[in-house]
Amino acid sequence: MSDTRGKENSHNGADPELFFVEENSQYKLSFSFVNNKIGCLAQFEILLSEAELNDISTLADRIGPGSKALLTPPDLIGFLQQNKIKETIDYPAVYLFCAAIDMGIEPExxxxxxxxxxxAGANGWFELTVKISGEETEFKEDEEGHIDLRNLNAYSEIEVGQKLGVVHSPKDxxxxxxxxxxxxxxxxGKPFxxxxGEGVTLKYDNRAAFAQKSGRAIFEKQTLSVVDQLIIPGDVDLSVGNINFNGFVDIKGDVPDAFDVRSTKGIKIAGAVGACHIESSGSVEIFSxxxxxIGQIICHGDLYVNYLNQVKVQCYGDVYVTRELRNSQVKSTGKIIVEQGAIIGGQCTAMEGIEAKILGTSSGQKTELVAGVYFPDTDRFDYLHDQLRSxxxxxxxxxNALEPLNRxxxxxxxxxxxxxxxxxxLKEKLLRLHQEKNRFQAEIEASRPQKFSTKNPKINVTKKIMEGVCMTLGKVTAENKIERTGAISIIENTRDGELRYLPLSPIRVMANNIEAEIFAESDAESDG
Known part of the structure; x- marks a missing residue:
């Protein structure tokens, strides 16, 4: 071990990380702590006299090849062990350090x-047990092994009381x-x-989250919420997929062909809708x-739309069309109102009356209108009769097949x-068919149309009714044979079995009340 002239420890130094110093006439070796005493850093400095600085040959004799080693590995290991560093010595690093000195190079x-x-231990974290919007999509095969790319299953439908996730404790x-x-x-680790947020409650010492209402989950900035509104900022496409949401759906763009939009609390679509299935337990509002x-709308509230063309509609409320209703099958348990345009082609059925600016077209295209009928009843009766006929x-x-077989x-x-x-x-199948026939006949005989005080077999025209418009009001079905202009209310003439064309009255005025007044006036004139 080389002979040392002095030793300095870190307690009287300015550098708080300085551990100890080994110094003699030839070099100064400093040891410092790094990374909170996880490492010990050595720095080596050759000490030169004035003569050695001026005489290069003398310096070469001292530190050049063949000269006596200034610092050997045993010297260096001894310094560390003397200062209680034993188990953690990096021996390869020690030998490399001394080899550089031996080559006349001042080591780094x-x-x-x-x-x-x-x-450090892992931080606490929150584990979602439901999917939220924006997560990775999940495609599912149908019974035939097909995958519909429009069914993304991008988020979970949340129900009241459903568990949303759990908070995990931090780790040591x-x-x-x-x-x-x-x-x-x-x-x-740090606790999470x-x-x-909205629609969420925490239980079990804030370690489990549960939904207080239905909708979809949103998790942002450590806040978990359940909202009953789904907003699509643009068009519906394959990145959005079909929508089936337990709440209100608000689409700011278009919905192209072959996409489905379903909701429980209403739908609003700002753009155009193609051949799609639109269904809501609430009201529906679309641009066109x-x-x-093949496109269909089913709504259990009111329907608001500017324009409909070749659409099937089942509305358990009122239907309000701003511009035009063309070649569509529209059924409503309330009113059908076309405010500024025409009903052209197709079939419209409304329990509480129909009103439009124009009915039909100058080409005589067939347009069927039925007012005062509750369509769920008629649809069921039609279904039963179709099944019975089949x-x-x-x-x-x-x-016919049994007779030749018997022969x-x-x-x-x-x-x-x-x-x-x-x-x-064949006889077993015949027995089953007779049982079905009896069942259908029994239901038909037992079924009676429901009675509603709001039934109003009445059609209002504010400007013009064209040829080819077929109207069914009460027990009367008749086709309009001539073009009629002016504001007209059309009701059933229950005495003569034909239609009455009367001056326009508001759609809310009941047809039976109008006819009752007519009968009263007629009876009064007869008595007079």
Whole structure:
């Protein structure tokens, strides 16, 4: 070990990280702590006299190749061990450090002892048990193995009381070791503080989140919320997919063909809608829709639209069309009102009356209007009669097939076993069909149209009714044969079995009240 002339420790130095110094006439070796005593850094400085600085040959003899080593690895290891650094010495680093000195090179500062850094514990975190908007999409196969790219399943439909997620506790860290071999405590992870936003409550010491209302989950800035409104800022496309939302849907753009939009609290679409399925438990408001005969709207509130073309509508409320209703099948349990335009083609059925500026077109295109009818009843009756007719046709076809089979069996022609089997199958099916026939007949006989005080078999025209408009009011169905202009109210003439064309009265005025007044005036004149 080289002979030292002096030793200085860090307690009287200005540098708080300075550990100790080894110094003699030839060099100064300083040891400092780094990273909170996890490492020990060595810095080497050659000390030269004035003569050595002026005489290069003398300097070369002292530190050049073949000269006596200024500092050997055992010297350096001894210094560290004398200062209680033993277990953490980095021996390869020590040898490289001394090799540089032996080559006459002043080495770069190097860490010669290395402890183990402590590892902080994992922070607490919140685990969502539902999907939120913007997450990775999830495609699902149907029963036939097909995947619809419009069904993204991008978020979960939240129900009241549903568990939304849990808060996980922070974890302990991993203890480290300093250069003296002593343990260095690791920090425990930080707890996660979950904030309950709209529609969310926290339970079990704020460790579990539950929904207070239905909708979709939003998680932002440690705040979890459930909102009952879904806003689409632009058009619906494959990045949005079909929408099936437990709340209100507000679409700021268009909905192109083949997309579905369903909601429980209403739908508003600012743009144009194509051949889509639109369904809501509340009201629906859209700019326009061109359904191409397959587009459909089902709403359990009022419908507001500027323009409808080739759309099927089932509305359990009023239908308000601003401009035009063309070639569509519209059914309403309330009123159908076309405020500024025409009803052209298609079929309209409304329980509380129909009103438009113009009915039909100059080309005589057939336009069917039915007022004063509750369409769920008529649809059900139509379905029952269609099913009954289908069953009767099948019964007739089986009876026609049984007769030749019975003849074959009597004449013992053909394979008797096959004939018997065929007869057995047909007779079993015939029995089932008779049971279905009896069931349909019983329901038809038991069913009666529901009675509503708001039924109003009345049609209002504020400007013109064209040829080819077929109207059904009460028990009367008649086609308008001539163009009529002016503001007109059309109701049933229950005495003569035809239609009455009367001066316009508000749609809210009931047809039966109007006719009652007519009868009263007529009776009074007869008495007079």
């Amino acid at each position: 500062p190097a860490i010669l002892a290395r402890g183990i850094e402590p590892v 860290g991993v203890t480290g070791m300093n250069v003296f071999g002593l343990p260095v405590a690791a920090e425990r 503080k979950l904030l309950a 829709m061109a359904g191409k005969e 069953v009767v046709r099948q019964i007739k076809a089986i009876n 074959l069996l009597l004449k013992k022609q053909g394979n008797s076993n096959t004939v018997r089997l065929r007869l057995t199958v």
